[in-house]
Amino acid sequence: MTSALADSAHHAAPPEQVALLCRQLEQLTGDVQVEAQARLSRWQPWLKRASYLPSAENLAHYLALRSRDVRDLQSELVTWGVSSLGRCEPYVLPNLRATQAALSALAQAPQWPERTAFAALESRLGVHTRDLFGDAATPGIMVTFPSEAAQNGELVTDLLRAGMTVARINLAHDGPEEWQAMLRHLERARETTGKTCRVLMDLAGPKVRTGEPQWPDDPERLQVGDTLALGTREDTLPGDLPGVTCTLPAALLQVEVGAEVWFDDGKFGTVVETVEGDWLRLKVTHAPLKGAKLKAEKGINFPDTALDLPALTDKDRADVQFVAQHADLVGYSFVQTVGDVAALLDALRAAGAPERLGIVLKIETRLAVQNFTDLMVRAAGERPCGVMIARGDLAVELGFARLAEIQEEVLWLAEAAHLPVIWATQVLEGLVKKGQRERGEFTDAAGGVRAECIMLNKGPYVVDGVRELSAIIGRMRPHFDKKRPQFRALSVAQSAGE
Template identity: 50%
Template sequence: MKSTPSLKEMNDLYQTLFELRQNVLEQGMKMYQAVSPSIRRSSFRFSALNLAFYLAIRCHDLRPLQEKLLLLGLSSLGRSEARTMANLDAVIASLGRICHKQEHELIAYPAPKWFFHGNRLLAHNSNLIFGIHPDASYTNIMVTMPPEAATDYKLVRNLLEAGMDMARINCAHDTRDMWQAMLHHIHKAEKETKKRCKIYMDLAGPKVRISQVLVPGDDDRVFTDDFFFLARGKISDYPADYTGNVIITCSIPQVFDHLQEGDSVVIDDGKLNCVVTRLTPQGAYLRVISTKAKGFRLKNKKSLNFPKTPLDITPLTKKDLTDLDFIIHHADAIGYSFVRSRADILLLQDELYKRMGNKARNMAIIAKIETRDSVHNLPEIIVQAASRNPFGVMIARGDLAVEAGYHRLAELQEEILWICEAAHIPVIWATQVLENLVKTGIPSRAEITDAAMSERAECVMLNKGPYIVKAVSSLADIVKRMEGHQYKKAPQLRTLHIASDALKAFDN
């Protein structure tokens, strides 16, 4: 058994923490001063500073320190996201007093006002985007509007009554007239239910898909180790000596500007995984690495992902710019797909200011984090966006899993949650939440646990399906129950019924 730390060990720990504090202050201030001139929203200054401190402290491996702090009953620094320096100062202040440091060596305890200021900022930023909850809960529910929402008013009203806080209209689907009809039904339901529903409209973005399929062979299915051809131009432009069964083209042929032999190609969200084996002037030969045993049928409009290929494609298409003219008059928040860098955010902000002038500063932007680049560049994306607009992040788990690999999804999801909390930025937990319940009316056990974990985000998104009203009602119940037990990474130690019942049993 490990003995109680000696006074020398505690003094050494104090010195290590003090030096860590100096390093974090120096590095954090350096990062903050580099971005502070571009911050237009004064409310983001504290958040930008805290983000800088958090990034500085997370450059260190804190695990050895955490173990030593736990032995003293002190905070292990594991809840530093929203209040990095305040948390570190509180630990050093307590340890200094345990070590009987002289008055001039002690650090003052942070004032409660600053200790919890980050939580208040996060709540404020969440309210700007999702509205204020009448029951004071902090997890909102977003629902993707199905085409039926344009014609079935009762469906929209039922969704609002079941717990929908924000309606998502995906501009990649349906028509402008249908969007208008959906908006009419939402606003009508708001008046009748006396419940506010925010509007989120998703720009389609440059989604790469199969645009054409040609089957010169006798089967449109491909199996593991089969070869097929991805044509660079027209579907008829393929090598004369090609003998495979299937040729496809992609909707954005600019991918060939960067495609290399050995690059991965993922089709239909991972149902078909391929590798580029050879490039020709006409296109690329693809070998199937994995798919289901019965083979995969290549079809038009299926998604194409190139995880290892740097795609220099603008995230704002001509269609997006046209849709933006409609969106700015109806949406509370704009969903921005395929964001990879600070420059992508600036591009959208400039387009908003062209159309809206100074009113653009009130339009919320939601960046969909769905690529490895967007994860890597998340701090700069946050700073650029939140410096000028209310801002939130959507963890687009489907595309992110395809781009980064399923085995890394859980890890990246946590990192995104932590960095956003450090910047006091609300997060939307999206993709396949309660998918079985939405589609069949019966949830899987695993997706109930996933839904419970989604409570750590400020909003959860459900996709359309025949049982969507039931799913909204179920999700509202799940997150409300979980809010009594968990806030972000911190357990909330409310009265545990199991403990109370056990105590009564022993008393009897």
């Protein structure tokens, strides 16, 4: 609704104001339905699970609604005591129709809202969450198993007792023998504690990491303005510059002059000055005050470069055979296009994976964000599906300031698609890694209660991290249902009068 229309409604008599709002809302609802139907037609070949069709329809309605600026209409609706549409993610069309019905009642032409439609759609998120994570209370707690979990069964039991509901095994590390040992320890822990726990196996994907660094002199730190060589092989690096190789040489062939290259989860950044055949000359543009250490096995991000790399590597295809037999969920790293999703679906089918085995889409690149809605529908159209917000990679790919916005949009869109979300990367990192409690990290963890699962990484104090996270969830979950505040009795208000 434009400002001009809002002004005309404001100066008209009350019945005329309501009638004008009704017409505007009716027009908006019709436009949303038409646009949603066009999108659904494109998605139709992907929707092989009839049970997901209502959710795909709701997502299509939400995308159509959010493609418009309806702020003036929202403001006007609030003044009449009807829905502002601000919490319509789980049930877009019923919300629009119920608002129309409320306005019609005000205009003395009653139409009762379809109240059952709200519950029918809102329940879909719960169904899909149980499909993926079982009957555990939400948010669940996912824990990345360290290699130690293959030898130390007590660690696994302690994690389960502390509150772990999903065990994550990163297939980029260790091997089938160690993975089997971890699973045996988890099964014993389940029997000992009587608790349930799902297993997510994370495919490695095309990992772009540093090799062993080379220094012309004694090891030192990189400062802003320094030059660094990034090469495809050690024998291509110049001997007079600090240098390091890239574990995925094909990535370097796609990078152009002027593109940014970031290292170690964004700890320091560079820009490509020249392309020297098999190596890139980089200038350091961002680094800590004390300088940046160049280490092996650290991630490399190319936020300005749309890397044309298959998400499913040869190693992943081999690992899918193990996943199909032992996992409840498979984490899909570096997924960027619907073709990537189709490749994994084909691989799971070929491996004889049961239909209940779910897919977790790890959203970690700029292209994955752009294709996000299609990725969800393509995967959820065939299998149980969830979304992981890989905030570490996204922060580097999109910028830290943009991440705050994007993680909210991912939460909203996933809710409209009725798919569960995993809140990941550096949750309670100081506590898990160093045993240090930091205020900012606890606030961040509290924000994770809007997701259906929160992930902790491995570290010496991970059991303490699970206990603390479980306590945070217990305190914060009653206050929020997704982004809707819940009016639980406030402990602060109670103590204030004492």
